Amino acid sequence: MKSYRIGVIKGDGIGPEIVDEALKVLDAVSVTQGFNLKYDEMLLGGAAIDETGVPLPDETIQGVKKCDAVLFGAIGGPKWDNLERHLRPETGLLGLRKEMGTFANLRPAMVYDELVNASSLKPEVIQGVDIMVVRELTGGIYFGQPRELQEEKAYNTMVYTKEEVRRIAIVAFDIAMKRNKRICSVDKANVLEVSQFWREIVEEVAKDYPEVELSHMYVDNAAMQLIRDPKQFDVILTGNIFGDILSDAASMLSGSIGLLPSASTGKGVGLFEPIHGSAPDIAGQGIANPLATISSASMMLRYALGETEAAERIDEAIKKALAEGYRTGDIGDYDAKEIVSCAEMGSIIADYA
C-alpha cells in the first residue's frame, strides 16, 4: 500500500478545529482509495511560542523536510499581538514559507454554483467565476532588506530579482496552459521601478508561451475589476503583497473566505492551507467552516501526492454537501437546509467522499 508522510500544523484559533476535520476527510478517502497517511504534528505560530518560546521551532523546520506535504490551519491571535516582530506568530509562518522555498502561492477563487446567492455580489456577476491567483510568496516587500523601525521613521523594501520574477512567471504560464490560456499580470508599473522590472521579465517569459494571452493591469484597477466583472480573469499573476490583497478580495466572490484553499509550492515540499486566518473571535465554539481546509487537503492530494481520484472525491463531496443545503454559519442561510457545526460539516464530507 502506498504510504505518505503528512506534516500537520494545526496552529492557533480555529486552526485545530478545522485541521481535525480535514484529517477526518483524509482518513476517509485514504481508506476508500487504498493509501496510507502518516501524520507528523508540528508547532508553528502562537502554539509554538507558548510551548517553545519561538514562533518557528527548529523541529518544525527539520520536520517538514521529511514530509511529502504539509497541511496547515492558521496562526495568530490577540494573545501574541504585542510581541516584538521577530517573535510574532506571523513571523513564524513567513519563516516557514521561506525555509520551505514555497515561492508560488496558488489561490483559486471560484464560485460554487450551489452558493451563487451567498455572495455580496449579484449572482449574475459571479456565476461561473473561476480565477487562479498566482501570488509570489517568498519575496517582495515581505522579505525585502533593508527594513527598520526607528524612532522618527520606519521603512521596508519592495525588491524583486530577475530569478524571483522568472520562476513565479513560469509557474503562472504553466498553469495558464492547463486552463484558458490567459494571464493578467498585476503591478503598479506607472509608479514603481520594481513593477516596471516585474513587467519586463514577465514579457520575456511570455515569449516561451506563444499560446498564452498576456495582459497587464495596475493593481488599483485590478481591485476594481475583480468587483466589477470578475469573469474577465483566468490567471492573475502578481507579487507578494498585491497578491495578499487581491486574493482576499477575490475570495469574497465565493461568498465566504471560509471556502477557499491555497497551495504553496516551489522547490520541495508543498504547504497547503486555507486562505483565511485563525479567527480568534470564533475559536473553540465549533462553528468554524472547515471547507477551506478540506479543500486544501484536496489540493494536497492532487498536486503533492498525485492522488487525483481522492482529490476529486473530496471536491465532489463538498459540492454534494452544499447542494444538499448544508452550511456553516459564515456562509449564511442562502438556500440552506441546515446550519451545521464545524465537526458536523467534516463528518458529512467524510461520509460523502
Next chain:
Amino acid sequence: MKSYRIGVIKGDGIGPEIVDEALKVLDAVSVTQGFNLKYDEMLLGGAAIDETGVPLPDETIQGVKKCDAVLFGAIGGPKWDNLERHLRPETGLLGLRKEMGTFANLRPAMVYDELVNASSLKPEVIQGVDIMVVRELTGGIYFGQPRELQEEKAYNTMVYTKEEVRRIAIVAFDIAMKRNKRICSVDKANVLEVSQFWREIVEEVAKDYPEVELSHMYVDNAAMQLIRDPKQFDVILTGNIFGDILSDAASMLSGSIGLLPSASTGKGVGLFEPIHGSAPDIAGQGIANPLATISSASMMLRYALGETEAAERIDEAIKKALAEGYRTGDIGDYDAKEIVSCAEMGSIIADYA
C-alpha cells in the same frame, strides 16, 4: 463680487471633455450664487509632454501657486507609456502633488440611492454606504528613496516619517469628528515595520480625540470587508498605495468609478480631481461620465472656497439628474430613462444647479 482664481488642468484622454462639463456647471452656479471664477489653464501629463517635452512644466508649478484651487481631469495614455519613468505623465501628476504639498487625499465612496441597483454588489449590501477614504498622498512607496531599476533586480522603499503619519492622521480624526466618529486605520502591521510605526503614531494621535473610536485592520482583510460589508466603515485612514487600491475597490460600491470625486489638500492650494483615470479607450467619443469631475468641482467649492451653498446646489443637481433617470453609458441602464452624452449630462447638471 467675490472672485476666485481656479487652476484648470484638463490633461489627457477624456480629461478635456469632463473638465469642460465641470466648468459649464461652475459657470452656472457662480452666476446664481453671485461670485466670479477666473480660470487659468495649465499643462500636465501627456499634453504637457507633447507641448513642452516634460510632464510637469515649470509654468504649471508656478501657476498653481497663484490659484485658490486647482481642478484637474486625468492624465496618461498608451501614447506616453513607453517613455522613461521620469518623463511619464504619471510622474508629472506625482510631482505636482508633491510640489503642492497635498498630502491628504480625501476619497468619498458613497452610493446614490438612485443608483442602488447599478452596482455589481447587491442593493442591500450597499444602500446607505457612506465612506471617506483618507489616503496619504505624498509619501510612502510612491516617493520613497532609494529606488532603482537595475539589470538583475529592482526595488522601491516604503517609508514614513513620524510627521508624515501624524499630519494625515490628524486630518482623518478631524474629518471623523464631523462624521460618525469612527476611524479604521488600515495597514499590514503583522508583516511590515513601516505599518507597525504607522499604527503606533495613529494610536498616539487618537489620544487627542477621545470621542473617536479607532480600530485597525490589515489591508488584505480591509479589501475583503469592503466587499463583504461596506457599511461597517465610516472613515478609512491609510497610506499611499493601500489607499490607491482600497479607494478604487470602494468606488465599485457606487456602481461606476465615473461617479466619485476626490480632494487633495494639505499645506496650501488644494487639488480636486475625479478618482478615475484618463480612459483613452473612450476619449473623444463624447460618452465619458463627467459626474466625478463635476462632484470634484463641488468639493472644491465646499472645501477650498467655502462656497457651501454652491456646492450643495451641484450635489442636489446630480441627485436630481440621476433620479430623473439620466445616465451616461458607464452606469448602465439600471432604472435609466435616457443614456446621455458627456456634454448632455453636463448641461443637465448646469441647468438644475
